[in-house]
Amino acid sequence: MSPRFVYDGTFEGFLSVLHHLLNNVEDPEEIQTSEKSAQHSLWMESIYIRSDIEHSKNMKERICNEISPEAFRHIYYAFLSDRDGVEMDILQYVNLGWELGENLIYQIADDRVRRIHNLSAKVRREKHRLLGFIRFRLLPDDLLYAEIAPDCDILPLVAPHFVNRMSHRRWIVHDRKRKKTALFVDGELKLLDEEIIRPQHVPKKEDPYQSLWKRYFRDIAIWERHNPRLQRSRMPKKYWNMLLEKEPDIGG
Amino acid sequence: MRDLEEKLRILGAAARYDASCSSGGSHRAISGARRGSCRLPGICHSWSDDGRCVSLLKILLTNQCVYDCAYCANRSSREVPRESFTSDEVADLTVNFYRRNYVEGLFLSSSVKRSPDHTMEQLLLTVKKLREEYGFKGYIHVKAIPGSDHDLIREACRYADRISVNIELPTEKSLRLLAPQKSKEDILGPMGRIHSDITANREERRKFVNAPSYAPAGQTTQLIVGATPENDLQIISLAEDLYNKYRLKRIYYSAFIPVSPDPRLPQLASPPLLREHRLYQADWLLRYYGFSSRELLDDCQPNLDEDMDPKSSWALRNLHFFPVEINIADYETLLRVPGIGVKSARRIVHARKFHSLGFEDLQKIGVVLKRAKYFITCRGRYFHRSEMDGDLIREKIRCESPAGFRERSTTGQLSLFEHLSADEPHNKVPSSITGEL
Numbered sequence: 205m206s207p208r209f210v211y212d213g214t215f216e217g218f219l220s221v222l223h224h225l226l227n228n229v230e231d232p233e234e235i236q237t238s239e240k241s242a243q244h245s246l247w248m249e250s251i252y253i254r255s256d257i258e259h260s261k262n263m264k265e266r267i268c269n270e271i272s273p274e275a276f277r278h279i280y281y282a283f284l285s286d287r288d289g290v291e292m293d294i295l296q297y298v299n300l301g302w303e304l305g306e307n308l309i310y311q312i313a314d315d316r317v318r319r320i321h322n323l324s325a326k327v328r329r330e331k332h333r334l335l336g337f338i339r340f341r342l343l344p345d346d347l348l349y350a351e352i353a354p355d356c357d358i359l360p361l362v363a364p365h366f367v368n369r370m371s372h373r374r375w376i377v378h379d380r381k382r383k384k385t386a387l388f389v390d391g392e393l394k395l396l397d398e399e400i401i402r403p404q405h406v407p408k409k410e411d412p413y414q415s416l417w418k419r420y421f422r423d424i425a426i427w428e429r430h431n432p433r434l435q436r437s438r439m440p441k442k443y444w445n446m447l448l449e450k451e452p453d454i455g456g
Numbered sequence: 457m458r459d460l461e462e463k464l465r466i467l468g469a470a471a472r473y474d475a476s477c478s479s480g481g482s483h484r485a486i487s488g489a490r491r492g493s494c495r496l497p498g499i500c501h502s503w504s505d506d507g508r509c510v511s512l513l514k515i516l517l518t519n520q521c522v523y524d525c526a527y528c529a530n531r532s533s534r535e536v537p538r539e540s541f542t543s544d545e546v547a548d549l550t551v552n553f554y555r556r557n558y559v560e561g562l563f564l565s566s567s568v569k570r571s572p573d574h575t576m577e578q579l580l581l582t583v584k585k586l587r588e589e590y591g592f593k594g595y596i597h598v599k600a601i602p603g604s605d606h607d608l609i610r611e612a613c614r615y616a617d618r619i620s621v622n623i624e625l626p627t628e629k630s631l632r633l634l635a636p637q638k639s640k641e642d643i644l645g646p647m648g649r650i651h652s653d654i655t656a657n658r659e660e661r662r663k664f665v666n667a668p669s670y671a672p673a674g675q676t677t678q679l680i681v682g683a684t685p686e687n688d689l690q691i692i693s694l695a696e697d698l699y700n701k702y703r704l705k706r707i708y709y710s711a712f713i714p715v716s717p718d719p720r721l722p723q724l725a726s727p728p729l730l731r732e733h734r735l736y737q738a739d740w741l742l743r744y745y746g747f748s749s750r751e752l753l754d755d756c757q758p759n760l761d762e763d764m765d766p767k768s769s770w771a772l773r774n775l776h777f778f779p780v781e782i783n784i785a786d787y788e789t790l791l792r793v794p795g796i797g798v799k800s801a802r803r804i805v806h807a808r809k810f811h812s813l814g815f816e817d818l819q820k821i822g823v824v825l826k827r828a829k830y831f832i833t834c835r836g837r838y839f840h841r842s843e844m845d846g847d848l849i850r851e852k853i854r855c856e857s858p859a860g861f862r863e864r865s866t867t868g869q870l871s872l873f874e875h876l877s878a879d880e881p882h883n884k885v886p887s888s889i890t891g892e893l
């Protein structure tokens with residue numbers, strides 16, 4: 205019976221698994237995060253692979269050189285989709301990649317390729333959406349704070365964008381769903397696997413620009429062109445709770 | 457704050473008719489983000505209740521106007537509340553909205569207060585202040601006021617990413633009728649001068665990396681559709697000329713919305729949104745699909761088909777061009793097939809290097825088979841064995857046109873606003889696409 209491989213849930217950890225598989229020519233039944241495998245039965249033999257920076261770097265290089273950097277990007281993005289079983293799909297993709305090299309990414313008619321590219325497109329889409337939808341609030345001490353709860357783990361993808369945009373400020377993007385935090389202080393970005401502010405501890409007081417924005421948003425629609433369906437298709441309802449302008453009005 | 461809120465209300469609402477910052481669905485990256493210096497927003501921060509993308513704080517500096525253009529909500533003869541921002545107010549709002557990630561930057565337009573020069577001076581002062589005093593690094597789109605001194609416009613371009621002069625109406629005759637205080641020369645003059653400035657600046661920057669930038673995201677314009685009797689052929693030929701002559705990045709078409717009754721203006725039950733949509737599609741065909749205006753329209757058929765997109769319509773008039781064999785046709789030919797967009801054409805060219813493609817491959821690649829199937833063969837075979845019959849195909853494509861279009865004629869709504877991207881799979885989130893602007 206082929207074994208199950210378990211890793212710590214990080215991308216480095218997953219690359220370390222790939223590295224191990226490649227060097228030991230093993231054929232896994234499953235690759236799982238330790239969190240998920242803890243809920244599983246003990247029937248299957250599991251092997252824990254430790255996250256190893258060198259191994260993961262080496263794997264990244266090999267994929268970039270022997271397949272293509274574009275393929276590596278697809279792998280990374282698909283990984284961030286957080287979808288159950290994505291690890292095995294990526295494994296199939298990489299294995300096909302060793303055969304096809306840089307031609308891999310053009311084989312979109314092949315299911316193994318399409319599956320990964322669709323996932324990566326999904327992540328990319330959500331990342332792009334959130335670059336626009338994230339709303340910062342000004343907290344005391346000039347700290348900008350934003351909360352998100354995306355379907356995919358896009359925090360590491362959006363954080364660098366805000367580093368460019370606000371390099372002289374201090375800010376936090378907080379993924380409520382995954383309890384992760386991107387923290388930017390003193391010119392340095394840190395991605396933390398923990399919540400450093402509990403949402404209930406964030407002061408509720410509105411800053412004046414919030415009401416200005418809401419007001420502005422209401423006034424720019426042309427009612428002769430009113431089109432809520434189009435609005436919803438562009439800005440799906442599931443994101444409305446993070447959008448200030450879509451908050452129901454409380455008085456005034 | 458109260459005061460500021462009131463100004464924002466009036467001057468935000470007054471600016472909303474300008475399409476050039478947020479035009480429904482048509483946001484796509486200009487393939488021009490070649491240089492790091494060319495900042496293109498490419499990010500939609502919200503979608504207003506009319507479904508248009510909001511990516512910039514779009515306001516008028518003032519809505520006090522000495523002109524009296526018939527189609528305009530701010531015309532001098534109309535009784536509306538008038539306000540003006542100070543440049544500090546604009547700068548303050550911009551940086552604070554930007555910081556909170558509400559917008560990518562500022563779109564600053566203005567009515568003509570006192571004189572064109574005075575207005576342009578104020579616009580210049582504001583963008584200069586925003587960059588130099590407030591250290592703002594986001595995106596700025598500023599209007600050039602027709603009839604103002606070119607030195608003022610030129611200096612504003614040092615601070616702005618993009619500049620636009622609105623052409624407003626498609627012909628000089630219409631302009632004379634509806635905007636008698638503006639002349640063709642007032643509009644085309646600055647457009648031409650900006651174009652030469654941009655060309656010279658690009659040249660300079662090729663030689664000297666540190667040369668100051670000049671509207672790195674280029675110039676655009678907007679025109680109003682349906683206020684005057686011009687046909688689509690006139691509009692699309694004008695667009696073609698403007699693209700060729702002045703290298704505009706975009707032309708925005710804005711369906712005429714009657715704001716105040718005027719005997720010179722047509723009575724419309726609802727704004728011609730479908731027509732606007734078809735014009736955007738045709739515009740897209742000019743810029744990305746290698747079509748010319750004369751291919752899309754001619755004197756016998758001077759208006760775009762309301763029932764189907766202009767590419768399908770062209771295909772049906774040119775059945776001799778088809779069928780196109782997917783496995784051998786070159787890229788330009790593939791682009792002419794209804795249901796094949798830029799992205800799927802590119803994918804076909806790549807994918808067929810490895811093995812010849814069948815219909816199910818095309819579906820996976822993102823080709824809209826239900827439209828393309830009439831016009832292509834795969835490995836020499838048709839999708840159906842039936843003959844190509846123009847009338848039959850026409851009927852079929854018509855029935856397939858999205859529900860939103862049909863609905864619109866009764867409700868004035870357009871629920872599908874894909875501007876040709878309907879040809880392509882949905883994942884085309886602007887890698888900076890939505891970008892464009």
Ligand code: SF4
Nearest residue numbers: 521523525528531567
């Ligand atoms: S100059 Fe501009 S603001 Fe003034 S009436 Fe004409 S279009 Fe309106």
